Amino acid sequence: MKLIFLDIDGVLNNTKDVKKYRMFIKGERRVLTDIEPFFYFKRLLQEIEKEKIEVRIVISSSWRLGTTASDWKKLFKHYFGDDNIIMGRTIHLEDDRGKEILDFLQMIDEEKETVEDYIVVDDNIEDIIDYVGKRRIVKTSVKKGLTNKDVRKIIRKLKKK
Template sequence: MRIIFLDIDGVLNNVEYYKTKSLDSHHIESSHFDNNNINALNKILESTGAKIVISSAWRMLKTLEEISTLFNKVGLNAEIIGFTESLHYKDTYELAPRGLEILKWIKDHHRTLKEGLKNYVIIDDENDILDIQDKHFFQINDLVGLTDEDADAIITFLRSYTIPKQELP
């Protein structure tokens, strides 16, 4: 199975998009998604059959069902199979890096995935990953969000690389 660890803000919406929106529309959840970014993600999903794990902070505000419903409403043809867990350091309660949350999800779930974990990508506008995840990380420019060029690079990587068993935790 191919997995996309997906951030939302800066990936499915962007700075330029928000400049065109009126303040009145900000209370409508579906207005937080740029159709260009949605189309780019749909291109990835259709070309690779990847499933989504939400790594975005949205996972702390909404249930899986609520995000799935919202994605359907904005035309995103995605199968969301889970969320990463929000991890904190014991002593300071400071948030752990997103890469650590992703590593924990992989460790906890890769053996139970149908067909195993074939490959994964992390799509995020912030670089909060671990060094061992570099080749799987696609940093998105939050000024424009996920583009067709990003989508093409992600599709190529998801199709061309298979994780060796020794790389799995």
């Protein structure tokens, strides 16, 4: 199995578009996305399925705070038709997100889950890159969010053995 550590701001939304699509996560709390990045994320999920890549998603965004894995599963089931792809969310340690990602991987290892590899999809990598290395990161643009080019990079990285 491979993991995608997924940020929301700068990936599923951007600063160039004022049209926001609201995905309800918990009660009245909404994750704002933009139409193009949302479309490309759906395309990413379709490509993962088409290529038969065993992937699970871990939410590493600040949107994870105040939510549970179950909240994200419901959101993904409703908007993307698949709740099984969500593994969970990183624990907030008030530390660098790269450290939180490594701690999540260690927790998974202790639970005897086999993780072949992982990537991080994020627009802000300063507190991540020193922990996971450049080769595991797909850096998106906060102005554009997820693009077709990013989707191709993600699939290419996921297909590597």
